[in-house]
Every structure is written in C-alpha cells, then in structure tokens.
Amino acid sequence: MKTKSIAASFLSAAMLLGMTACSGGGANSASDTAPAAGNSQAVSSSAAKDAAEKLTVWAWDDTFNVKAANEAKAAYAKIDPNVKVDVVSMAQNDIVAKLNTAFESGNVDGMPNIVLIEDYRIKNYLKSYPGVLSDLSDVTTPDKFMDYKLKTMTQDGKIYGVPFDSGVSCVFYRTDLIEKAGFKQSDMQNLTWDKYIEIGKAVKAKTGKAMISVDPSDLGLIRMMMQSAGKWYVNSDGKADIANNAALKEAVTIYKKMQQEGITITASGWDAGVAAVNESKVATSVNGCWYASSIKKAADQSGKWAIAEFPKMSNVSGSVNSSNLGGASWYVIDKVAGRDTAKDFLSKTFASDTGLLDSLCKDISLVSTYKDASSGKNVNAPDAFFNNQKIYKNWIDWTVNIPAVNYGTSTYDVESKMTEAVQSILKGASIDDTLKNAQTEVEGIVSAAD
Amino acid sequence: MKKKKSLSILKYFFMIIVSFISIFPFLWMIISATNDAREITAVKLTFGTHLVENLRNLFHSDLNFGASLGYSTFIAVITTVLALLISSVAGYGFEIFRSKARDRVFNILLLSMMVPFCALMIPLYRMFGAVGKTGLTGIGLNTLISVIAPYVCTAFLIFFFRQNTKSFPKDILEAARIDGLNETRIFFHMYMPVMKSSYAAGAIITFMSSWNNYLWPLVALQDPQKRTVPLILSAMGSSYTPDYGMIMAGIVIATLPTGFLFFMMQKQFVAGMIGSVK
Numbered sequence: 001m002k003t004k005s006i007a008a009s010f011l012s013a014a015m016l017l018g019m020t021a022c023s024g025g026g027a028n029s030a031s032d033t034a035p036a037a038g039n040s041q042a043v044s045s046s047a048a049k050d051a052a053e054k055l056t057v058w059a060w061d062d063t064f065n066v067k068a069a070n071e072a073k074a075a076y077a078k079i080d081p082n083v084k085v086d087v088v089s090m091a092q093n094d095i096v097a098k099l100n101t102a103f104e105s106g107n108v109d110g111m112p113n114i115v116l117i118e119d120y121r122i123k124n125y126l127k128s129y130p131g132v133l134s135d136l137s138d139v140t141t142p143d144k145f146m147d148y149k150l151k152t153m154t155q156d157g158k159i160y161g162v163p164f165d166s167g168v169s170c171v172f173y174r175t176d177l178i179e180k181a182g183f184k185q186s187d188m189q190n191l192t193w194d195k196y197i198e199i200g201k202a203v204k205a206k207t208g209k210a211m212i213s214v215d216p217s218d219l220g221l222i223r224m225m226m227q228s229a230g231k232w233y234v235n236s237d238g239k240a241d242i243a244n245n246a247a248l249k250e251a252v253t254i255y256k257k258m259q260q261e262g263i264t265i266t267a268s269g270w271d272a273g274v275a276a277v278n279e280s281k282v283a284t285s286v287n288g289c290w291y292a293s294s295i296k297k298a299a300d301q302s303g304k305w306a307i308a309e310f311p312k313m314s315n316v317s318g319s320v321n322s323s324n325l326g327g328a329s330w331y332v333i334d335k336v337a338g339r340d341t342a343k344d345f346l347s348k349t350f351a352s353d354t355g356l357l358d359s360l361c362k363d364i365s366l367v368s369t370y371k372d373a374s375s376g377k378n379v380n381a382p383d384a385f386f387n388n389q390k391i392y393k394n395w396i397d398w399t400v401n402i403p404a405v406n407y408g409t410s411t412y413d414v415e416s417k418m419t420e421a422v423q424s425i426l427k428g429a430s431i432d433d434t435l436k437n438a439q440t441e442v443e444g445i446v447s448a449a450d
Numbered sequence: 451m452k453k454k455k456s457l458s459i460l461k462y463f464f465m466i467i468v469s470f471i472s473i474f475p476f477l478w479m480i481i482s483a484t485n486d487a488r489e490i491t492a493v494k495l496t497f498g499t500h501l502v503e504n505l506r507n508l509f510h511s512d513l514n515f516g517a518s519l520g521y522s523t524f525i526a527v528i529t530t531v532l533a534l535l536i537s538s539v540a541g542y543g544f545e546i547f548r549s550k551a552r553d554r555v556f557n558i559l560l561l562s563m564m565v566p567f568c569a570l571m572i573p574l575y576r577m578f579g580a581v582g583k584t585g586l587t588g589i590g591l592n593t594l595i596s597v598i599a600p601y602v603c604t605a606f607l608i609f610f611f612r613q614n615t616k617s618f619p620k621d622i623l624e625a626a627r628i629d630g631l632n633e634t635r636i637f638f639h640m641y642m643p644v645m646k647s648s649y650a651a652g653a654i655i656t657f658m659s660s661w662n663n664y665l666w667p668l669v670a671l672q673d674p675q676k677r678t679v680p681l682i683l684s685a686m687g688s689s690y691t692p693d694y695g696m697i698m699a700g701i702v703i704a705t706l707p708t709g710f711l712f713f714m715m716q717k718q719f720v721a722g723m724i725g726s727v728k
Binding site: 060061062063064086088089090091092093094097098101102104105106107109110111271272274275278279290293294297298 | 487488491492493511512513571572575576579580582583590591592665668669672673674681684685687688689690691694
C-alpha cells in the first residue's frame, strides 16, 4: 500500500514537471510558428475610423527605445496636446508572443497602435499577415531614409514602417593595446579581415590578450560579414542561399581561421561577451554601434577606446567596409482604433523631426537612419569615452554604405540551424559538404515560413 | 562496524553534494541581489553593498513592481481557493460515487493532461476575445477572470484529489450517511477536515504554478497596469543593458511568497503527497 502511494506521488510529481516544462517552452514555440492561417477573420473594421484620443506604443528597452518613444511623446504633446500617448515597456520576446497570438487569432483587441519590431523579424509579419500592418508609404519619404533600412520594411512596393535605429557595424578597439602590439590607429582604417587577424596575432603575442571574443551560439559576426558583401542566408527572392553563397563560405572560413590562429576567447552568452570587454580580456569587439553602451559600463576604460570601419573580405567581390547588426523600426497596427492619429504621430516625430533625432543622439546614443540627422549638433559632437572621436558622425557616414539585403522571413530559425553547421565546420567537417547539407535544411525552414 | 561507518560517510558526502547543487542557485541569486550589474556579469560570488540601491531601483522603476506584487497575490490566492474547491469536489466525486462510465470519463480527463498549453493558447485567446465582444466585458480578455478561469479546474489536481481520496476511510462516510448527514455536509464537515494535508499540498502546487505562470497572463493581459510579477521581471531583463542587480532583487522578492508558503505547510505537503490520512 505504501509503495503504491509513493509511486503515485512520484507519478504526480512527474506529471507536474511535465506541465511546467510545457508551459515554459511555450513562449518559444509560439513565436516560432507563423503559418499564414487566420488573417481573414472578422475584425471590427469600424473601430479604425474612430478618431482616438489615446495612442499606445510598445517598445522593449527602458534605456533606449522606450526612452525614445517617451521623448517623441513629449515632442508630439506640443503639436497635439489632445492626444494621450501611453508608452509601454515590455520584453521583446513578450511583444513577439503577443503579436503572434493576436495576429494568428485575428483579434487585435488590446494591441497597441504603434509597435517596435526588429528588422530581422518584420518580413515574416508582412508576408504571413498581409493587411495587419498599415501602409506607411505616405509617412515615410523614401529619399529621406537610408536604402538598406527601407528595404527591410518594403513589400510589393509599399513601405510599412518608419525606420528607427541603425545597427551599423564597426570595430571597437582599445588604442592602448593596439599600440602595445606595435600598430597605429591608422593601421585600423580600411581594414580587411586578413589585416585584422595579423594585428590580432601581434596583440596576442605582445599583450597576451585575445583580439575578440566569440559566442558559439551567436553568428552575429558571420551575419555582418555576409551583409558587408550584400548577401544573406536567403537571396533577394527570399530563397535559401547557403551552398553557393561565396560570401557565407568566406565568412565561415575567416571565422574558423580566427579561432585556429588563437586570437579568440570563447564567451558563451551575451553577458560573458560584455564581461570580456569590461574586464580588458579582449582588445576589440566587432559589433553594432549600439554596443557602445555596454562598453561604456567600464568607466575606468574611458579614453582608451576608438572605433573603426567594419573590416571587408578581400576575397569576396562587392564586400565593403560597412555592415549592420540588428536594428528596429516602428509599425502601425491597422485595425486598432486610432490608426490615423498613430500615422500622424510617427510622421511628425520619427519620420521628420530632426531636432528630436538629434537630442536622442545625446540622450540614448541613437544612430538614426534619417539622412538629414547627420547635420545635427549632437551628432557632430566628440565623445570623451572614445578619446573625443566623433563617433556618431562616423557611424552615420558608414551607415550610408551598408549594402541592402533581404532578411527573409526566418532569420532566427535559419540561424539556429546554421549555428550547428558552423560548429561542425569548426570541429573539422568540410565546409562545402556541410553547407550543402545545410542548404536542404534551410530550404525546408524557409518554405515552411512561406 | 567499520564498513557501516564508511558507508554512512559516503552517504553524507553524497547528500552534501546534492544539497549544494540544489541550494547553490538560490545562494547565487541572493548574493547577486547585493551586487551591481557589472559585478554580476563578472561572476562575483561574495556579498556586495548594493542591496539597498537595487531595492530602491526596483520599487522606483516605471514598471511598478510593487503593484504587480499585489496583483499577482490576488490572482494566485483566488486561483488557489477556487481550484482547491472545484477540483476536490471532482476528485471526491470520481472516487466515492460509482457509475459505469466513471473510469472512461476519468481516462479522457487524464488524456487532456497530454495536450500542451501552447496548443490551447490560440483557441483560448479567441474564445475570451469573442466573449468580450458579446458585451460581457467583465470576463473577456484583459480581465482577471480570463487569467484565473483556465486554471481553476485542472486534470492534474482532480487526479491528485482522487488518488488521495482512495485513502479516505469509507467507514466514516457510511456512518455519516446512517446518521442522516446529506452529501454536501459530508463533504464539507467530514471529508475536508480529514483531507487537510492533501489540501495543503494542493494549495502549494496551485499557488506556485499560478504565481509563476507566464505565458497565459502574458497574452491575456494587455493593460500594462495589470502585469504580474513574472511579466515585470521579464520586461526588466529585456533591455540591451539590463540592470541585473535590480532584477535579482526582484527575483528574491518573487521567491519569498512561495518559499514562505512551502515552509509553513512543509509537513502537510509531504503528508499530502504520499496520501496519508491523519
């Protein structure tokens, strides 16, 4: 009797575990599924016509884009004091889970008027849920914004978003360590990856520090290299482009070479990467411009940092000294009451207000993709942490040259497949064979999302 | 004798390792709550001096952590009370009253445990959305009821109560019936007091899962003023440069209610899980 009841309690405990395990995994699977099923559901269409006095904006970083939305709110209050704007801060994954549930069920009650969506994710929403996001072609003037950014949000010739931040890539480097290794700051200009590795070897030999930290679960570096040559995991038609992608192959080769030459240290996870930089374990970090805020956390390193253009791949034709990592844009959900007010809000703030964009440069280090923002006072100011370099001006100048690519519908799903492939290449598998196999799998992922 | 001693040393050694593995994350969490973000990313394992600062940041952030504590408590308490009442009645009924279809119905109920919540989420969302549109706004999306209702009657809890009812002495039942007590009163006056420890175990399990529940409150609640504790913690962790010290302080506070409840009812919980009747 007793054994039986013990068995029963174990069974119940196991089931309980099963239940919690399921609910934990739910967030992921919910954000991964995106079949185009329910976009034709009846949504109260009359609601969109009501002139709303209240707008809701969703964004995810209190120190960055939420703060930006709040400054835009303050600016808009001077234009139209009757509109009450509510800025809500939420985790990005939470926003994605909520959008997916609402779009999939065709019920947009409680959704915000304006939402920030990452550029890597937007194509999926535009393709899977046509009509859910408003056409903003009359808000976003194409020749006012940089091309690479507009391409991410354009579908069938219509522009669906208002660009927010640039994720322009650069090399953040420690001038003191580079000089100890026998190189000057001029050596860091117009870099190629070959030169970068050469400097890295000298840094390792003279200072004992690694040149760069790599995260086995994050292929950001490879993505940046690909985009510097105008390539991506998918081609311009959105079809898988792995096996015959010369830029990808060269990027993986460089990635492997850096590790073979011993100029890297492994930092698993985002925080370990930041820690490596903050604790002077690495001489450089190759990242999007937004990484500056993480570097600045180590106040004792002030004055020791500088930035340089992204290295190009000398063996790939078309590779330039400019690329991008991340970035997001503002979108309007069409069926939520107050659409026209939301469009007006965006058109008078992020889509045109250079004064706002310039003060955001100072307050949140925003690198805008709005062309006229480059003449702003704060954009042209030197930054003390970076040894009085005009970093914002540099970033904006480099943003102009970022090659435009089609991010396709499933960057993150493809990335998780490619992470495995790259790991097996690092362990010695043949690049050609591995990429060929990956091609088939990525084709499957991409066609499932279409 | 000697063999016995070395065996027990081995046993204690094993237990020390296992308890260290279980306690370490908690210890780390508490230590982290006293350090700032940079010390945490650098894996500092000693107590720091930032606890007060972290707590101040936590309660003064725009995300309104204090209000979410109240909101989570309210949801968890109501869910627990309703779930215990409804599921224990069901579990009791399944065990005490006999009918031909009883076990078949019960098996179907158990099968429903195999359906993951993720599969139910979109239908549930549409259902609550549709109910809200009919004018019954009090029970649509973004209301307390939409968060509580799906959890007030779970197959697991019914199964748990039925299992424990098996050890409920049926003689008491017969005696009570002969004495003329009606079935409702038997349940409330005979069954409930005897099954105290099962209720305690059920309460801990339900309170904990409701307190920690993440996915459904996330999609069902849209008003930022109505966010539960896990949602607030998730929002805090989402910035590009998260303040881990503040988040850890928040997690320590979020762990306290379940921890407190467990230690208060530890004895009954263990008794309830192995189905004994006092």
